[in-house]
Amino acid sequence: MTIPLDLHPITADQNCPSPRLPMSVVKEPVSGSNPFYGCAIMIIAALTFGGIVGWMLYSGYKQDKEIASFTVHDAPSLAASVLTDATREALQKKIDAFSEEAKKDKPATLTLSLEDLNQVIALAGEKKIGDYDYRNVVHFTAMDGKAGRLLANIRWQMNNLPLSKAPDRFLVGSASFLPRVDGGNFDVYLDTVEVPGKTVSPGFIGQLQTIPWLAVSKNNTDVAEVLKHVGAVEFLPDSSALVLKANVGK
Template identity: 45%
Template sequence: MSAQEKVPTGESNPLYGCAIFVIILSIVGGIVCWVIYSGLKQNEEIGKFAVDVAEPLPVAEVSVETRSALEQKLTTFLTANAGGAASLTLDVPEMNALVVLAGEAGIADYRGMVRFTGMDATGKAFLADLVWPMNRLSLTDKSQRFLVGQASFEPYIDGQSMDLRIGTLAVPGKTVSEGFLRSLQNWPWLNLAKLNAQVAETMKRVGGFEFSADGKSFRLDTKAPGGETAAQ
């Protein structure tokens, strides 16, 4: 005997399918509207402190002697790091020179956008001037505007690698919203540099860092494959 065929006893209601479709569209539409609203809101917030025109920051002038000394210091560090634990100490002029060298090498080019001005030993942060280009959130206006101010960059180790995040941000005469600052604080600022395999591997090996008490230098220590850090 063949299996009994089950036949729906109630009438099919075409509005049922339409109702589900409307619900799905409503959910998707709500998400799209929220994204658009958030984008427009952020665009409005950025407009309160950004400027349409800004001169790039002066790029550090790196003398032949400074370049040679810094390149030798980096080579010594990377050679030691390749075989075990190593340490690298940099002061503010060297960090600005490193910005130039990294830009020239095509690793990450922040020339004219970031210029280090000091270190905060208590807050464990680098201090810097910024002229940061920002795209407009507009379908028609593709021109850039600029964030011109001062920021602190805090180094941190997240269990995977060392990176930098913005701690504070100030734009003279203007207010930066807390929401926008929080979004900036989520950006890992070394991600672009980490596209370079050697930089990425070095940052993964960082086991600690320290600012000098006088706020004039910064030292990072990498771990050997076995886990030990360089002896100080």
């Protein structure tokens, strides 16, 4: 057995007191505590938090006023595409044929004219595909193949401040959209916005440009499965149609 250096064994022949254990040392405070120290920390924290909340409220109020400067309350409906039984069936067959090949990892193309694009919006609205209905929000009016853009009229409802009882307001004007494949993900992004007689702030447009417009449709698993196979998108030379290409190079 190992014997600690500060203790010695006691035998029957020895008559010695019990070994002394080391004494603990208790340090006494040399100065009194300051009750205002903790209060100062709480005050600083409260001011910091209050400043953040105040800035958020101010920013929200400022943005709300900014949006109010280029929106209107009276927004007539957009031109709507009417699906007949024949056009609905033809469009559905075209989409289904592309989808089946794409999901089998086979090369496939889907050519959509301007009217086809608007009918796709109408068909998606009818079938309640996605969490948002783009009917009466976007109506495509032209294709600009050289710039790679889709041109459209928009009637986009803008939210009011929380708890506000203000009437509904809409961003009504024209816009351009960029269909693109980025990192194996196909989507459509807003590029420019114009409102007649009003100026839309560049900062606000910058926020709108980050919104992927097909994200609401990708909540549908079948749509998401097909779109993830789209590897390229292009316009026909005469800007008459948009072409989606699935499983490029396979």
